[in-house]
Amino acid sequence: MISIKEVTKKYADHLALDRMCIDIPERCIYGLLGPNGAGKTTLIRILNQITAPDSGEVRINGEVLCQKHIAHIGYLPEERGLYKQMKVGEQAIYLAQLKGVDKNAAQQRLKWWFDKFEIGNWWDKKVEELSKGMQQKVQFITTVIHEPEILIFDEPFSGFDPINANLLKESILELRDKGTTIMLSTHNMASVEELCDSITLINNGKSILQGKVTDIKRQHDTQRREIVLRTNDKASVLALADTYINIKAEETEIENEMKLTFENNSANDIIRRLLDLGELVSFKEVLPSMNDIFIQEVKSKN
Amino acid sequence: MNKIGLIIKREYLTRVRKRSFIIMTFLGPLLLAAIYIVPIMLALNAPNEKRTIAVVDGSHWFEEQFKGNDEQTFIIVEGQPIDTVKEMVKQGAFDMVLYVPPTQLNIPSNAVLYSLNQVPLSTDEYIRSVMKKEIEEQKLLASGVDPDIVDAAKTDINLSVIRMDEEGGEKETFTEVQFVLGMVLAILIYMFILMFGGQVMQGVAEEKNSRIIEVIVSSVKPFQLMMGKIIGVSLVALTQFLMWIMLTGVIYIGFSAAIGLSNPSAISAGSVMTQEVLSNDITSNEAVQNIVQIANSIDFGTIIGCFIIFFILGYLLYGTMYAAVGSIVDSNTDSQQFTLPITVPLIVSMIAAIYIVNAPDGQLALWLSMIPFTSPVVMMVRIPFGVPIIQIVASIAILAVTFVLMTWVAAKIYRTGILMYGKKLSYKEIFKWIKYK
Numbered sequence: 001m002i003s004i005k006e007v008t009k010k011y012a013d014h015l016a017l018d019r020m021c022i023d024i025p026e027r028c029i030y031g032l033l034g035p036n037g038a039g040k041t042t043l044i045r046i047l048n049q050i051t052a053p054d055s056g057e058v059r060i061n062g063e064v065l066c067q068k069h070i071a072h073i074g075y076l077p078e079e080r081g082l083y084k085q086m087k088v089g090e091q092a093i094y095l096a097q098l099k100g101v102d103k104n105a106a107q108q109r110l111k112w113w114f115d116k117f118e119i120g121n122w123w124d125k126k127v128e129e130l131s132k133g134m135q136q137k138v139q140f141i142t143t144v145i146h147e148p149e150i151l152i153f154d155e156p157f158s159g160f161d162p163i164n165a166n167l168l169k170e171s172i173l174e175l176r177d178k179g180t181t182i183m184l185s186t187h188n189m190a191s192v193e194e195l196c197d198s199i200t201l202i203n204n205g206k207s208i209l210q211g212k213v214t215d216i217k218r219q220h221d222t223q224r225r226e227i228v229l230r231t232n233d234k235a236s237v238l239a240l241a242d243t244y245i246n247i248k249a250e251e252t253e254i255e256n257e258m259k260l261t262f263e264n265n266s267a268n269d270i271i272r273r274l275l276d277l278g279e280l281v282s283f284k285e286v287l288p289s290m291n292d293i294f295i296q297e298v299k300s301k302n
Numbered sequence: 303m304n305k306i307g308l309i310i311k312r313e314y315l316t317r318v319r320k321r322s323f324i325i326m327t328f329l330g331p332l333l334l335a336a337i338y339i340v341p342i343m344l345a346l347n348a349p350n351e352k353r354t355i356a357v358v359d360g361s362h363w364f365e366e367q368f369k370g371n372d373e374q375t376f377i378i379v380e381g382q383p384i385d386t387v388k389e390m391v392k393q394g395a396f397d398m399v400l401y402v403p404p405t406q407l408n409i410p411s412n413a414v415l416y417s418l419n420q421v422p423l424s425t426d427e428y429i430r431s432v433m434k435k436e437i438e439e440q441k442l443l444a445s446g447v448d449p450d451i452v453d454a455a456k457t458d459i460n461l462s463v464i465r466m467d468e469e470g471g472e473k474e475t476f477t478e479v480q481f482v483l484g485m486v487l488a489i490l491i492y493m494f495i496l497m498f499g500g501q502v503m504q505g506v507a508e509e510k511n512s513r514i515i516e517v518i519v520s521s522v523k524p525f526q527l528m529m530g531k532i533i534g535v536s537l538v539a540l541t542q543f544l545m546w547i548m549l550t551g552v553i554y555i556g557f558s559a560a561i562g563l564s565n566p567s568a569i570s571a572g573s574v575m576t577q578e579v580l581s582n583d584i585t586s587n588e589a590v591q592n593i594v595q596i597a598n599s600i601d602f603g604t605i606i607g608c609f610i611i612f613f614i615l616g617y618l619l620y621g622t623m624y625a626a627v628g629s630i631v632d633s634n635t636d637s638q639q640f641t642l643p644i645t646v647p648l649i650v651s652m653i654a655a656i657y658i659v660n661a662p663d664g665q666l667a668l669w670l671s672m673i674p675f676t677s678p679v680v681m682m683v684r685i686p687f688g689v690p691i692i693q694i695v696a697s698i699a700i701l702a703v704t705f706v707l708m709t710w711v712a713a714k715i716y717r718t719g720i721l722m723y724g725k726k727l728s729y730k731e732i733f734k735w736i737k738y739k
Contacts, residue, residue: 012734048520050721075520081513086316097308098521142517 001026001181002047002150007056009042009205016042018205019056024183024198029176031196031213032185033290035298039205040185041078044152047183048075060150071100076143078154078185082127082135089123092142099146106145113141117167132159140168144175151175152183157191169195189291201294203301209293217287220296224286225267227260231278234258240273257281305522306530313505313534318541327542331549335557353425356396358384360404367436368400374425376400388416400429409440480686481659487609487682488655492648495617495678498539499624499644505531506628506720515720524717529709532621539617540610601688608685608694615701616678619708620644626712629719630727651676655683662687671697674704711736 002024009017016039024030034040045051047058049070058065060072083091089110096106114120117137127135136159144151156172157165172195176182184196192199193213201209209216231237234251237258241249247262247270256278260270267283274280288296317323353374359365368376377396379387387399398417402410413433415421435456442452506528509515518527627640651670658667662684670680671689677697681689718735 045721050516050519070521073520075517077513077516077520079513079516081509081515081517083316083508083514084512094308094312095517095521098305098518139517 001061002183003059004043004047005057005059007043007046007053007058009039009046009051009053015205017046017053020202020205020207022200022207022210024181026181027176027179028197029172029182029184029195031192031199032183032202033187033189033192033199033294034202038202040202041154043202044075044154044183044185047150047152048073071146072149074099074143074146074148074151076140076151076153076156078158080136080139080159082139082142084126084128086127087123088119088125088127088130088138091127092138092145095142096145099148101146109145109147110141113145116171117141133161133164136160137164140171144171148180150181150183152185154185155187156184157186157188189289189294192290199290201297203298208301209297213290216293217290220288220293221285222288223264224288225262225283226286227267227271227274227283228252228281229258229260229274229278230256230281231258232256233277236277237274240270240277244270261286306526306533309522309527309530310534310537313531314537314541317501317535317538323538323542327545328549330542330546331553334546334550335553353397353422355425356387356391356399357402358382358387358399359402361402361410363405363409363440364402364433364436367432368429371428373422374428391416391418398425409437409444411437483605483686484659484662484683485655487605487686488652488659488679491609491613491616491682492652492679494539494543494613495620496645496648498535498617499620501538502532502535502621503624503628503641505535506625506716507631510629510720511632519720524720525713528622528625528713528716532618532625535621536614536617539613543613605685609682611698612678612681612701615698615705619674619678619701619705620648622705622709622712626715626719629716630722630732632723647675648679651679655679658683662689668693672700674701677701 002022004020004022004024007017007020008015020039020043022030032040032043042051046053047065049065049067060069063069086094092110093103093106096110097103101109111120114123117140119134119137122130122134122138127138130138140156143153151172153172156168160168169191172182172184184192186192196213198212199210199216200207211219229237237260238249241247241260244262246264247260249258249260251257252259258278260274262270271280271283352372355368355374355376356379357364357368357376358379365378368378370376379399384399384401387396387401390396391399397419398415398421400413400415402413413429415426415429439452442455443449509518509527515527522530623644624641627644630640654666654670654676658664658670658680661667667680667684670676671684671693677700681694681697685694714736715732719732
């Protein structure tokens with residue numbers, strides 16, 4: 001769907017993007033991660049044709065990115081903004097028209113979205129009368145109103161309460177299921193794990209990690225396992241854990257329960273012995289969180 | 303509808319619907335109307351409050367001469383010392399007292415006017431002119447000039463100024479009218495450029511600071527947005543200008559009709575008032591004729607045409623500069639150093655206008671009307687006096703070319719500036735932006 005090839009962008013004193021390559025398949029939610037100032041916004045601006053790359057190219061469905069693609073892209077910037085003095089409905093129609101939707105179609109679609117987000121009665125209110133969260137809803141609607149094939153969200157969840165964040169998340173998933181390709185730039189790793197199919201981690205203008213979220217997690221698997229045991233004989237469990245390297249036993253908040261974590265060991269042997277000491281509650285494989293991977297990768301490159 | 307059209311429409315409608323625009327639209331003509339209505343009203347309703355001036359003439363030269371007029375009557379007080387009369391003024395018997403000290407043989411040439419209140423200029427001038435005439439007359443008689451000749455020499459001067467052109471045409475000109483018209487036009491164009499240029503800057507800064515700019519430039523090109531805004535605001539300015547002209551006309555006609563019904567002589571009284579401002583000592587009949595002559599002497603077509611052309615081009619030139627500055631500034635605090643280069647040429651042209659109105663064909667006038675940053679204001683000062691067509695064309699051409707160049711530069715600055723936040727900027731940095739691809 002979107003193919004970014006060898007894209008380089010240089011500003012006066014620093015390299016914002018250095019031969020960046022990303023391939024985003026159709027109908028997926030693609031995460032764009034990276035610390036502040038890594039080059040995410042520059043990449044997004046290039047996709048939106050706000051700036052042009054110094055070299056390299058971007059193709060949409062095989063065609064070189066050009067003016068006509070603007071109508072097929074929806075963009076929710078991190079720094080939200082609407083005309084404060086303008087009425088909500090009027091403004092939404094104006095922004096839809098700028099994206100090439102005709103007035104009647106815009107009105108119909110807006111009505112549908114306003115009902116969905118339960119903000120129908122704000123139509124004639126001025127933006128400055130709305131709370132920040134309400135403005136975010138309006139902004140989200142104006143982003144998707146022209147039913148673009150590609151949606152780019154920059155920190156879409158900031159400023160939303162959990163209920164509205166969930167509403168938003170569901171809307172994003174619905175859009176994906178309808179066939180929209182979505183690019184999500186965020187620092188919220190929990191939402192990456194929940195939503196993203198694939199990610200690219202950018203640092204200092206370079207891609208340092210790329211792939212499917214599940215694959216990446218697998219690659220970063222440290223073979224960590226976790227056992228939870230219910231027992232009356234904690235001392236014996238501790239003594240047993242001490243006879244193994246890399247196994248750590250600790251008490252949990254729950255009485256009579258102990259947690260044993262270990263890495264790179266076979267679990268079979270210790271489990272056999274533990275069974276004599278108490279009741280096995282759980283045994284699980286602990287995959288690293290995206291948060292851990294993010295920190296680990298970025299730190300190792302700096 | 304194409305995108306630039308949409309932008310123009312939004313810029314236009316949001317501004318025209320603003321309360322401040324509506325207030326200005328109606329207030330402007332009222333102020334303009336006040337300029338001609340107030341003097342007329344004053345003339346009509348002026349209380350017939352004649353000043354009585356006591357004359358204590360110790361020299362006895364002027365006792366016959368102070369005949370009085372509409373504004374003041376003179377009462378000769380004899381046999382009273384000046385101090386007594388001064389007391390009488392304090393008690394309110396007279397408004398003021400003119401004291402001519404006694405002299406031996408010579409014709410007196412000094413006098414004192416005592417008054418409790420500020421003496422009106424007209425009274426001052428009247429007394430001076432009466433005394434001056436009498437003294438001159440007496441001096442002529444004293445040197446042996448025939449009294450008939452002295453009488454015959456008393457003339458009121460009526461100077462007509464005729465402007466010739468190469469084709470042999472002659473046209474009576476009214477310098478005072480051209481003077482006032484030139485200054486009014488200059489101030490108007492200056493005010494409009496400053497006011498609506500400022501609106502462009504504010505609009506751009508608002509879009510930048512509210513961060514909506516990022517949404518908009520992902521839909522339209524920055525250049526389209528900039529031009530849409532400048533054009534939209536220019537239409538607002540033209541709307542306001544035309545509304546002013548129309549409403550002023552309506553008020554004038556309405557006012558004339560209202561006065562005309564209640565008081566048939568009012569219009570001519572109004573004309574006399576206007577006339578008196580322009581030139582004194584003409585009877586009302588001549589005054590009406592003069593008004594017609596003055597009106598004929600002014601080429602309204604050229605003036606309005608030139609005003610619109612110079613306003614549009616001047617505004618466009620300054621508008622692009624204001625847009626560029628609006629895109630640079632982050633908050634109002636640091637806008638000063640960047641607006642200065644825009645306001646200085648405007649202020650310079652306004653100051654120059656004051657000199658140029660006295661020498662509309664001089665070197666300064668010629669040069670400043672060729673420099674595009676000063677030409678809109680300066681040309682408007684000169685046009686009522688008549689400017690060779692070649693100069694007008696040259697001036698417009700230079701202005702138009704500069705506008706195109708400035709748009710190119712401003713668009714480059716704007717494009718980078720609108721997305722640049724929280725960075726301290728120097729001119730050096732901004733010049734770099736112009737070179738970006």
